[in-house]
Amino acid sequence: MTDYRRLRVALLGAGAVGSQVADLLLRHGSELADRAGATLELVGIAVRDVDAQRDVELPRELFTTDAEPLIVGSDIVIELMGGIEPARAHLLQAINSGADVVTANKALLATHGSEIFDAADQVGAQVYYEAAAAGAIPIIRPLRDSLAGDRVQRIMGIVNGTTNYILDRMDTEGAEFTDVLADAQALGYAEADPTADVEGYDAAQKAAILASLAFHTTVPLEAVHREGITGIDKAMMDAARHAGYVIKLLAVCERLTGADGAESISVRVYPALVSRAHPLASVHGANNAVFVQAEAAGNLMFYGAGAGGVQTASAVLGDVVSAARRHIAGGVGVGESTRANLPIVEIGRVTTSYQITLEVDDEPGVLAKIAGILSEGRVSIATLEQTVIHDPSTSSGTESSLRDDNLGGVARLVIGTHKALEQDLSETVDRLAASGVVERVVSVLRVEGD
Amino acid sequence: MTDYRRLRVALLGAGAVGSQVADLLLRHGSELADRAGATLELVGIAVRDVDAQRDVELPRELFTTDAEPLIVGSDIVIELMGGIEPARAHLLQAINSGADVVTANKALLATHGSEIFDAADQVGAQVYYEAAAAGAIPIIRPLRDSLAGDRVQRIMGIVNGTTNYILDRMDTEGAEFTDVLADAQALGYAEADPTADVEGYDAAQKAAILASLAFHTTVPLEAVHREGITGIDKAMMDAARHAGYVIKLLAVCERLTGADGAESISVRVYPALVSRAHPLASVHGANNAVFVQAEAAGNLMFYGAGAGGVQTASAVLGDVVSAARRHIAGGVGVGESTRANLPIVEIGRVTTSYQITLEVDDEPGVLAKIAGILSEGRVSIATLEQTVIHDPSTSSGTESSLRDDNLGGVARLVIGTHKALEQDLSETVDRLAASGVVERVVSVLRVEGD
Numbered sequence: 001m002t003d004y005r006r007l008r009v010a011l012l013g014a015g016a017v018g019s020q021v022a023d024l025l026l027r028h029g030s031e032l033a034d035r036a037g038a039t040l041e042l043v044g045i046a047v048r049d050v051d052a053q054r055d056v057e058l059p060r061e062l063f064t065t066d067a068e069p070l071i072v073g074s075d076i077v078i079e080l081m082g083g084i085e086p087a088r089a090h091l092l093q094a095i096n097s098g099a100d101v102v103t104a105n106k107a108l109l110a111t112h113g114s115e116i117f118d119a120a121d122q123v124g125a126q127v128y129y130e131a132a133a134a135g136a137i138p139i140i141r142p143l144r145d146s147l148a149g150d151r152v153q154r155i156m157g158i159v160n161g162t163t164n165y166i167l168d169r170m171d172t173e174g175a176e177f178t179d180v181l182a183d184a185q186a187l188g189y190a191e192a193d194p195t196a197d198v199e200g201y202d203a204a205q206k207a208a209i210l211a212s213l214a215f216h217t218t219v220p221l222e223a224v225h226r227e228g229i230t231g232i233d234k235a236m237m238d239a240a241r242h243a244g245y246v247i248k249l250l251a252v253c254e255r256l257t258g259a260d261g262a263e264s265i266s267v268r269v270y271p272a273l274v275s276r277a278h279p280l281a282s283v284h285g286a287n288n289a290v291f292v293q294a295e296a297a298g299n300l301m302f303y304g305a306g307a308g309g310v311q312t313a314s315a316v317l318g319d320v321v322s323a324a325r326r327h328i329a330g331g332v333g334v335g336e337s338t339r340a341n342l343p344i345v346e347i348g349r350v351t352t353s354y355q356i357t358l359e360v361d362d363e364p365g366v367l368a369k370i371a372g373i374l375s376e377g378r379v380s381i382a383t384l385e386q387t388v389i390h391d392p393s394t395s396s397g398t399e400s401s402l403r404d405d406n407l408g409g410v411a412r413l414v415i416g417t418h419k420a421l422e423q424d425l426s427e428t429v430d431r432l433a434a435s436g437v438v439e440r441v442v443s444v445l446r447v448e449g450d
Numbered sequence: 451m452t453d454y455r456r457l458r459v460a461l462l463g464a465g466a467v468g469s470q471v472a473d474l475l476l477r478h479g480s481e482l483a484d485r486a487g488a489t490l491e492l493v494g495i496a497v498r499d500v501d502a503q504r505d506v507e508l509p510r511e512l513f514t515t516d517a518e519p520l521i522v523g524s525d526i527v528i529e530l531m532g533g534i535e536p537a538r539a540h541l542l543q544a545i546n547s548g549a550d551v552v553t554a555n556k557a558l559l560a561t562h563g564s565e566i567f568d569a570a571d572q573v574g575a576q577v578y579y580e581a582a583a584a585g586a587i588p589i590i591r592p593l594r595d596s597l598a599g600d601r602v603q604r605i606m607g608i609v610n611g612t613t614n615y616i617l618d619r620m621d622t623e624g625a626e627f628t629d630v631l632a633d634a635q636a637l638g639y640a641e642a643d644p645t646a647d648v649e650g651y652d653a654a655q656k657a658a659i660l661a662s663l664a665f666h667t668t669v670p671l672e673a674v675h676r677e678g679i680t681g682i683d684k685a686m687m688d689a690a691r692h693a694g695y696v697i698k699l700l701a702v703c704e705r706l707t708g709a710d711g712a713e714s715i716s717v718r719v720y721p722a723l724v725s726r727a728h729p730l731a732s733v734h735g736a737n738n739a740v741f742v743q744a745e746a747a748g749n750l751m752f753y754g755a756g757a758g759g760v761q762t763a764s765a766v767l768g769d770v771v772s773a774a775r776r777h778i779a780g781g782v783g784v785g786e787s788t789r790a791n792l793p794i795v796e797i798g799r800v801t802t803s804y805q806i807t808l809e810v811d812d813e814p815g816v817l818a819k820i821a822g823i824l825s826e827g828r829v830s831i832a833t834l835e836q837t838v839i840h841d842p843s844t845s846s847g848t849e850s851s852l853r854d855d856n857l858g859g860v861a862r863l864v865i866g867t868h869k870a871l872e873q874d875l876s877e878t879v880d881r882l883a884a885s886g887v888v889e890r891v892v893s894v895l896r897v898e899g900d
Contacts, residue, residue, distance in 0.1 A: 149767020317599020331781020
């Protein structure tokens with residue numbers, strides 16, 4: 001066996017991902033040494049509770065509750081504790097004591113990324129975080145390195161497995177959100193408190209990380225527009241299917257060019273209608289995918305498992321091997337480029353097309369009035385479908401009609417718009433709601449990926 | 451503007467990719483400088499004919515026919531000439547004079563990769579070749595870096611755009627190979643001499659590169675089993691569709707584990723049946739995709755444009771920026787790891803399932819005889835479909851039958867096998883052909899991705 005240099009590796013946290021990382025480091029030691037050109041010696045695992053139950057059995061003597069002595073003197077520190085503190089303090093300590101760091105902590109990077117990257121830049125250390133953006137899918141290196149000579153125009157990502165699992169089951173089984181969520185919780189696909197997933201917080205953190213990298217711009221988490229999927233119901237799913245769409249929770253990162261040629265970016269997370277013909281529509285279950293449009297490279301898609309302990313551990317270990325190779329090869333770390341520093345526009349300045357579903361009085365003149373409000377609001381109609389809603393006691397279903405001359409009753413209008421400014425659209429929907437002829441605004445959904 | 455260090459970049463070759471690389475380097479200079487942390491100065495372009503027509507207009511004073519003085523003194527040398535010589539000599543000269551090198555030359559890497567990587571190792575230089583494996587799709591960094599802590603079990607790649615374009619049109623239009631090929635040539639999707647594409651030579655070079663990287667093993671091009679698509683006809687396409695498959699030219703790189711636990715690999719290129727439900731089945735047109743199965747990461751897929759001047763230029767420029775960052779950061783290059791050096795098994799030792807289509811005498815006992823030959827040959831039947839072929843003058847079509855008691859005439863048998871050893875299968879097919887009851891072996895296709 002080759003006599004390799006030994007690198008000291010400290011692990012902080014031994015949850016679902018951390019315990020798998022420790023296990024793989026210990027089991028595949030000699031293979032990893034061959035790949036890295038260095039022996040990766042796991043010197044200790046810092047945890048809150050040494051006696052806690054772990055997913056895999058690990059040597060008890062590795063565990064400690066005292067992270068600081070472990071960090072000092074390590075060549076590589078892997079932070080898998082999650083949360084902001086003490087993860088942030090530990091990472092900064094590791095960087096300042098000369099270690100390269102590997103983290104999967106998206107919450108930390110989305111809120112304190114600049115501080116951590118700047119600290120690393122100061123001392124020539126490197127921060128690796130492949131597991132922070134889309135689980136096991138290698139997306140950080142492609143964005144940072146492979147596309148470094150190109151210009152990313154747009155990223156559309158399914159970056160949260162829990163919500164994709166829920167939406168996919170709602171779509172394929174015609175089930176209601178609350179039923180699928182309860183089932184997902186029972187199966188372990190969703191947390192007891194599902195807020196971070198279903199309200200889009202997790203996706204927003206990943207969107208901030210991806211956009212920062214793609215547009216060479218610091219994107220604070222507060223600048224990410226965020227909407228969750230709790231408002232999506234069976235009726236909206238059915239209507240989407242009927243129109244040839246599927247509803248996906250998307251992280252959209254977009255480069256915008258103003259009339260004066262000045263560039264800005266938009267970063268947003270919301271449930272959107274995606275055409276069934278789009279590659280993202282066939283991402284099922286808890287899988288993730290990131291669709292990238294670049295000026296020269298064209299359309300690229302990266303697909304894989306978005307979460308899971310062992311899957312995410314794969315991404316973490318790839319980073320550990322990269323860190324080890326860099327230690328052996330010498331040289332300082334490559335800093336995060338934020339030199340473009342493009343302005344980030346708020347959601348109101350974003351342009352997409354929309355699908356607006358309204359319940360309206362089924363009376364003469366209503367369609368003309370609605371068309372007038374849309375036109376005044378600079379929202380142009382692309383498609384229109386009207387369905388008369390019958391009294392369910394006298395009819396077996398609905399009847400499609402594009403006439404504007406039904407007397408009495410309520411009709412459902414599904415309006416597909418051309419591209420419109422979010423602010424115009426939003427004001428127009430308010431005016432529609434207040435128009436006196438609209439009984440109810442059933443839903444307003446953005447259409448992405450056309 | 452930041453005052454960056456200047457790096458001298460030499461370009462060898464100005465064909466479809468080279469001219470786009472030069473154009474992007476010149477047009478996006480300041481943006482690339484921000485990304486790389488260095489100004490990338492294109493010092494010259496070595497070509498055979500200074501006056502040749504180029505895809506984009508480039509400053510005439512950059513061109514020279516004398517590559518050597520350009521190479522000496524450059525920090526980064528981009529080789530996009532193609533072919534073995536003088537590309538090989540120029541790359542070695544560049545490495546030995548202290549440059550990092552970027553190449554898209556799959557033929558050269560598949561045949562002389564070891565020599566070039568060893569030369570780079572000797573002097574601490576780095577070889578970048580993202581564009582050599584799947585055009586614009588970032589697959590080299592994910593395999594080399596992101597999955598460095600994981601174990602790749604299997605790669606199935608659609609890595610040749612021309613053949614995917616041809617097979618996709620044959621599938622969707624029900625057209626014949628020769629007609630689609632002629633059309634593809636007229637449209638510029640296929641070369642006047644299409645041998646390198648349709649006979650699988652291009653795919654085999656890429657398979658050798660991918661397998662070397664994934665399995666940390668030097669894979670010589672001669673060790674890649676290669677079959678092309680010229681034998682695929684409309685009837686085979688129709689039969690595949692009928693059975694729920696599509697035919698794709700696949701590069702398959704597989705890790706095998708023997709009964710004794712010893713590992714080996716198989717690298718092969720052939721047209722194979724792929725289930726319509728598999729993600730690779732929905733890769734249309736001239737697109738490429740690489741499906742990777744890794745022990746921890748699970749299934750990953752990378753999708754995008756496999757060829758095209760400007761698309762490939764994106765991958766080349768990503769490499770140039772990486773090379774520049776490394777120059778600025780210092781340190782020696784990270785060598786290619788071939789430390790696993792697994793044995794490469796020949797095609798006969800590979801196990802897959804098969805679809806065998808036979809024309810047989812439609813007589814009593816024939817089915818029993820064929821089943822006997824298969825069983826003796828250790829090939830187990832999974833599915834069987836028999837179709838009686840009527841005289842076209844007396845009947846409008848075919849009639850399905852699983853009976854073994856038709857008298858006279860010819861029947862078509864489609865046999866789906868369980869997994870079998872290629873050598874067993876091949877000998878069994880020979881015995882079937884010589885059995886006296888088989889009129890014609892219509893096709894033998896492997897099934898991949900089940």
